Each structure stands twice: as C-alpha cells, then as structure tokens.
Amino acid sequence: AQKITQTQPGMFVQEKEAVTLDCTYDTSDQSYGLFWYKQPSSGEMIFLIYQGSYDEQNATEGRYSLNFQKARKSANLVISASQLGDSAMYFCAMASNAGGTSYGKLTFGQGTILTVHP
Amino acid sequence: DSGVTQTPKHLITATGQRVTLRCSPRSGDLSVYWYQQSLDQGLQFLIQYYNGEERAKGNILERFSAQQFPDLHSELNLSSLELGDSALYFCASSVEIVGELFFGEGSRLTVL
Numbered sequence: 001a002q003k004i005t006q007t008q009p010g011m012f013v014q015e016k017e018a019v020t021l022d023c024t025y026d027t028s029d030q031s032y033g034l035f036w037y038k039q040p041s042s043g044e045m046i047f048l049i050y051q052g053s054y055d056e057q058n059a060t061e062g063r064y065s066l067n068f069q070k071a072r073k074s075a076n077l078v079i080s081a082s083q084l085g086d087s088a089m090y091f092c093a094m095a096s097n098a099g100g101t102s103y104g105k106l107t108f109g110q111g112t113i114l115t116v117h118p
Numbered sequence: 119d120s121g122v123t124q125t126p127k128h129l130i131t132a133t134g135q136r137v138t139l140r141c142s143p144r145s146g147d148l149s150v151y152w153y154q155q156s157l158d159q160g161l162q163f164l165i166q167y168y169n170g171e172e173r174a175k176g177n178i179l180e181r182f183s184a185q186q187f188p189d190l191h192s193e194l195n196l197s198s199l200e201l202g203d204s205a206l207y208f209c210a211s212s213v214e215i216v217g218e219l220f221f222g223e224g225s226r227l228t229v230l
Contacts, residue, residue, distance in 0.1 A: 035218065043206060044120070045221035091161065105151070105174050106219065108161035 002027045004092050004109035012115050013082045020067070021077040021112050023092030029053075031097040034075040035106065036066065039089040048090075051075060053097075082116045089113050121145065124209050124222035132230055136197040139225045143190055143211030149173070150192040151212075151219060152184055156205035167192055199229045 003026040013019040025034065036048040051059045051066045059066040067076040075094075079086055090113075093106040121144035131137055143150050152164040154177075163176035167186035178184075181199075186192040196203060206226050210219040 037221075042223075043226070044223045045208060045210075046120075047218035047220070050218055093161075105163050105166060105176065106153075106161075107163070110160050 002029075002032075002094055002096065002107040004094055004107055006092055006109035006112050008112045009110075010113045010115065012117060013079075015084060015116055015118050016081055018078060018080045019082055019114065021079070021090050021092075021114065023075045023077065023109060025073050025075060025092075025094050027073075027094065027096065029096040033095050033097065034066065034068070035093040035095070036064070036075075036077045037091045037093060037108075038086075039091065039111070041088070045091075049077065079114075084116050084118060087114060087116045120220040120222065122209055122211050122220050122222035124207075124225050126225055127223065128226050128228075130228045130230065131199060133199055133201060135199050135229075136195065137199065137227065139194040139196070139207055139209075139227075141192045141194070141209030141211075141222060143192070143209075144220055147211035147213055147220070148190065149212050150186055150190070151210045152178075152192070152194050153208040153210065153221075154205045155208060155224070156202075159205075161208075164194070196227070199227075201229050203227065204229045 005024045032053045034051045038046045049061045049064045063080045065078045089111045092109045123142040148169045151166045155161045164178040166174040184194045206224045210221045
C-alpha cells in the first residue's frame with residue numbers, strides 16, 4: 001500500500017521569501033510518480049509539478065521545484081519568491097507505475113495550508 | 119481552465135435520494151477518474167475508466183456507480199445518499215502516459 005505524509009498542517013511565509021512544504025512517502029514499488037497539486041479556496045485542483053522515481057534530476061517548473069530524496073523517501077516542494085496568490089492548500093500525491101499503466105490512481109496526503117503574508 | 123468540465127457545480131439533496139454527477143474530459147483524453155474530497159477522509163480515488171471500460175477501482179461504495187460513454191463523458195451515480203456522502207467530487211482526465219491529471223472544478227454535494 002502507498003502512503004503520503006504531510007506533517008505540516010499549516011505554514012506561513014512572507015511575500016517574496018522561499019518556503020518548503022514537506023512530503024514523505026511510502027511504497028514498495030520501484031516505479032512511481034510524485035506530484036504536487038495546489039487547491040485555492042475556490043476548490044479547483046491545479047497541477048504544479050511531477051517527479052518520476054527514475055528521474056535523476058529534481059523537477060522544476062517556474063517558481064516550483066521538487067526536492068527529491070529517494071533514499072529518504074521525501075519529495076518536498078520548494079516555492080521560491082512567494083506571492084500572495086500562492087496562499088492555498090497544497091497536496092502531495094503519488095501513484096505507482098506498476099504494470100506500466102497510467103498514473104491516474106493517486107494517493108494524496110492530507111495537505112498543507114500555506115498562507116503568504118504581505 | 120483545465121479543459122475538464124463538471125456539472126453541476128453545487129447540489130443539495132436529502133438523505134435517501136439519488137444524484138448523477140457528470141464529467142466531460144479534455145478533448146482527446148481517454149481516461150476519466152473520479153475522486154472524493156471530504157473533511158474526514160481527505161482526497162480519495164474512487165474509480166477510473168479508460169475508453170469506456172473500468173480500469174481501476176478505489177474506495178468506491180457499492181451505492182456508487184460510474185460509467186464512461188462512447189463520447190468519453192462520464193457519469194458518477196450516487197444512490198441512497200447519506201449525510202456522510204457530502205463532499206466535493208472531482209473528475210480528472212489524462213492521456214495514457216506518465217504525467218499530470220487535469221482536474222475539473224468539482225461538484226460540491228450537500229446531503230441534508
């Protein structure tokens with residue numbers, strides 16, 4: 001079984017500063033994917049970044065980067081130069097690629113509420 | 119805008135009733151997924167369809183059923199509703215490759 005743990009229920013950051021949201025995972029699969037999604041107060045789920053278990057380099061997407069430490073089973077999200085619009089709930093998720101099927105069956109963590117202060 | 123359309127956005131109904139939630143995936147996406155987000159259970163995968171066939175099943179109750187039609191839209195049917203079924207129901211779609219899921223805006227169901 002897969003499990004995602006996000007230990008920070010809430011985080012606060014000053015505008016323009018960087019913030020790291022923690023995520024640890026547990027799986028016995030060798031091939032898997034790790035995802036981060038943002039959920040603003042309006043409710044929609046917005047994809048941010050993806051990291052494959054065999055990717056050697058950390059994923060980056062604009063101001064988002066994923067600090068992937070495979071041995072520690074962690075996949076922390078780093079947001080640089082925080083903006084007020086970054087205030088939202090952030091979910092870490094994973095899916096197995098067992099059998100070569102798609103990554104649609106995601107297991108989500110409980111989420112971290114990020115508040116950006118001006 | 120993710121390109122995934124869900125209707126209705128909000129729905130209020132009574133216990134024991136039946137509702138149908140509808141999802142239109144992004145153009146070209148063959149896979150549709152349903153997720154439930156509730157305060158106590160968090161985000162949970164319910165079921166996946168690929169090109170009309172059930173592909174994977176998660177924590178979906180027997181009172182719930184889904185299908186994907188030839189035009190690739192999908193419906194999630196929830197019957198004998200209970201108070202605990204109140205939740206935000208997401209539909210997502212993807213192509214069958216590694217990568218992100220595109221989520222709709224969700225259908226918020228309130229059971230009174």
